[in-house]
Amino acid sequence: MRRATxxxxxNNFYASCEQSIDPSVAGRxxxxxxxxxxxxxxxxxxxxxxxxxxxxxxxxxxxxxxSLNVIVRSSNYALYAxxxxxxxxxxxxxxxxxxxxxxxxxxxxxxRPSNGNLRPWxxxxxxxxxxxxxxxxxxxIGETKCQAKLANHAAKSVASLCGAFDLSAETDKDSWLEKxxxxxxxxxxxxxxxxxxxxxxxxxxxxxxxxxxxxLSKYGIKGLRIQRELxxxxxxxxxxxxxxxxxxxxxxxxxxxxxQLSELRQAVASHVIRGGEKLRQHxxxxxxxxxxARTRELRPSSCKQxxxxxxxxxxxxxxxxxxxxxxxxxxxxxxxxxxxxxxxxMQNLDTxxxxxxxxFSVPKTNERLLSTIDELNSQYxxxxxxxxxxxxxxxxxxxxxxxxxxxxxxxxxxxxxxA
DNA sequence: TCTGGGGTCCTAGGACCC
DNA sequence: TCTGGGGTCCTAGGACCC
Numbered sequence: 035m036r037r038a039t040x041x042x043x044x045n046n047f048y049a050s051c052e053q054s055i056d057p058s059v060a061g062r063x064x065x066x067x068x069x070x071x072x073x074x075x076x077x078x079x080x081x082x083x084x085x086x087x088x089x090x091x092x093x094x095x096x097x098x099x100x101s102l103n104v105i106v107r108s109s110n111y112a113l114y115a116x117x118x119x120x121x122x123x124x125x126x127x128x129x130x131x132x133x134x135x136x137x138x139x140x141x142x143x144x145x146r147p148s149n150g151n152l153r154p155w156x157x158x159x160x161x162x163x164x165x166x167x168x169x170x171x172x173x174x175i176g177e178t179k180c181q182a183k184l185a186n187h188a189a190k191s192v193a194s195l196c197g198a199f200d201l202s203a204e205t206d207k208d209s210w211l212e213k214x215x216x217x218x219x220x221x222x223x224x225x226x227x228x229x230x231x232x233x234x235x236x237x238x239x240x241x242x243x244x245x246x247x248x249x250l251s252k253y254g255i256k257g258l259r260i261q262r263e264l265x266x267x268x269x270x271x272x273x274x275x276x277x278x279x280x281x282x283x284x285x286x287x288x289x290x291x292x293x294q295l296s297e298l299r300q301a302v303a304s305h306v307i308r309g310g311e312k313l314r315q316h317x318x319x320x321x322x323x324x325x326x327a328r329t330r331e332l333r334p335s336s337c338k339q340x341x342x343x344x345x346x347x348x349x350x351x352x353x354x355x356x357x358x359x360x361x362x363x364x365x366x367x368x369x370x371x372x373x374x375x376x377x378x379x380m381q382n383l384d385t386x387x388x389x390x391x392x393x394f395s396v397p398k399t400n401e402r403l404l405s406t407i408d409e410l411n412s413q414y415x416x417x418x419x420x421x422x423x424x425x426x427x428x429x430x431x432x433x434x435x436x437x438x439x440x441x442x443x444x445x446x447x448x449x450x451x452x453a
Numbered sequence: 454t455c456t457g458g459g460g461t462c463c464t465a466g467g468a469c470c471c
Numbered sequence: 472t473c474t475g476g477g478g479t480c481c482t483a484g485g486a487c488c489c
Contacts, residue, residue, distance in 0.1 A: 093473045283476080285477085287475070
């Protein structure tokens, strides 16, 4: 039995989520902004048609959007994460194995039916997801992940394919690869695609057929893998269970520059609290903690932009992490500068299962307290219960002026339908 | 007069992804 | 006035070891 790899993703995922929970904006041009309402990170199909570019700073196009009657939303990660969970659950039941690759996409391992035709499966799955979540998806099928990515690209950009495309079933693969610009090949970014263009390599097919030695010397093993994958040899393995993380980071820009230590402490504390939560979710502990902060003005190199400390024994206990982080915050603060962003970085992560036990010290971690806090927050929404160090008002917190309700994950915010 | 070869580990920085 | 946030992998170079 031949196997196939599919790449399935949500079309304009964030924008589609917003349209799915609010019928009044369905079918209308809509954009979603990044954190702090900074720039455009998702556009509905209708907004794309209006030629609104991805990544544009909001303040630059805000007038234009208004005049074009475009709906604008702040990013609502509580909503997107919940929709993602639902999407992945459906995909899991429709594939042999599933690798969740990002919030809106997953690779699926499939058995090819005896007649080789996976199209009915793909169209049935698209219909099912749309019926359940109101979100359109695209499905690309190939022999390797790279091929599945390319097929997915075609499924989205060629209207007659209706959102699903099986590259392996094509007799003339070359003509499809020829249509894919080098910039659109998975793993080839700005730098490499520029180099390729300079060497007259303009399409996926040309990249696949170029001398591998040239790729190896320019881009190393990573480039070679892409080429082999395009040829149909699996080089990027399918991994069902994500490897444990090596580091985690929580950082945010402020809605306005900060001048006071008390505010910087609150911000760092908020990030540490979220960081601890993430560590516990993944059953990991950190042994290195870094606090970093960016100032509006450039600081001389003698000023520290980041300070690091060791957590010994490694921990995911918020109280332990907070103690360490707040000390570091004092070291990084300087009243003569305005701070515009702060964050915490947790590194040298370890799985709690393999944690070294301390011989002489009694562990301070109060696991029951922490898991109760986590449970309450997961059930009633983030920060239902938290540490006072993060502050109550948080006047520095990022802008989210156009936030939609947490319609699928908070009882209070469930949409109400009027008859 | 002359100064090896091979290895590991760590870190910083680059490139890429979503 | 105003331009996001969170990751991974790879490579090169330095420090160190025998």
